[in-house]
Amino acid sequence: MFDKIKDSLAKFARIGVADKAAVDDLVRDLQRSLIQADVNVKLVFELSKNIKEKALDEKVPKGITRREHVINIVYDELVEFLGKEKPKIKLEKQKILLVGLFGSGKTTTTAKLGRFFVKKGLSVGMISCDTWRPAAFEQLKQLAEKLKIDVYGNAKEKDPVKIVEAGVKQFKDKEVVIVDSAGRSALDSELADEIKKIDKILNANEKLLVLSGDIGQAAQKQAEEFNKLVGLTGVIVTKMDSSAKGGGVLSACHAAGVNTKFLGMGEKPDDFEVYDPVRFVSRLLGMGDLEGLLEKAKDAFNPEKAEELMKGEFNLEIFYSQIESMKKMGSLGKIMDMLPTGGAKIPKEMLGIQEEKMNKWRIMIDSMTVDERKNPEILDSSRIKRISTGAGVPESELKELIKQFNMMKKMMKKMKGGKGLKRGPMANLMKNFKGMPGM
């Protein structure tokens, strides 16, 4: 699902005009990918209809191309479709019950969840009340030992309710208690009975259904049934790393009205993350970690403030704050990685060199007095000598910085009185961000 959607978007991004034929083509590709991911056909058609209507009827907002507009729509619709609410994970005293069928990943997820809370600084106790599988307690115990998390179980006790009671007593001082329950191959009356009893005695704050990513749209019925049984507070979808049907499970849970809270991304305890729909769709569309980038970009670039600065004399202080902004966004390499595919393909070594240079510029500007930064003209040979010694950088590099600065200053002068920040290197960078979803 991931690769195919990514490919269709990339194909769409390459075409000349985003006309009706191109949109039809894109929607057809999307349909194919979603149906292969076992997304319910009715949902797929609804999604396609929404995308087509918006892409062809809506007016393209100023400043972006029709193509970018369509990509935005696809992105928005997918986020909506997979549940756009980012789950709130409470970091407080709580009891969590995990339920689900055989092999869905409950025991593995119990350990992952335990680790998640331990990493957040909470004390955790895990209880295995799976009396159906002889080795179930042993499995959790082994995982717990590796993670140094306390675990409770009793291989001799046949009644899960008694195990839960004893476990809760033992872990009364723990902040987070996680209960790994037994599964069956289907939610039969026996399992329903057992879960209800456990639920009653445990009185959990969170009741999470664990679903394997490979069950596709069957997830809807399961989510609905378990929800009816205990009132789920969410689901955890496992095996997202190895299943092609993860998208089907996510959309099915959303359709069932149950929020996805976590994703299992592998067999190891750390292969686990909070479900973030925006991030998920960004990845799906091959846009890298767009949300992360957008947050950083918003943080770093404040065009109004920059424009305000530009009104004054351009000096090294402003130059410095621009470098700072770039730095705030993280390394250049990371920024490039976060951009949509097909964006920039600058060799990594070149990025490294540029970054190193910027770092040195910062150090040199740091070694200057306020006066020197405000009036770089006063930088004569004795000052240059002092600064380069102070910064531990050869004079030639300081001279290069001054040269670059003067070039930039000339450029700024040219655009002054005219369009302000609408041109220039920073403005170019800004332009690149526009047209991305959310900008």
Ligand SMILES: Nc1nc2c(ncn2[C@@H]2O[C@H](COP(=O)(O)OP(=O)(O)O)[C@@H](O)[C@H]2O)c(=O)[nH]1
């Ligand atoms: N690749 C992958 N495998 C997983 C994931 N979660 C669980 N598994 C595997 O799925 C199998 C069943 O997991 P288990 O926790 O025993 O399921 P349970 O029967 O519900 O307790 C085990 O082999 C796990 O290693 C995951 O997120 N990714």
Ligand SMILES: [Mg+2]
């Ligand atoms: Mg188990």
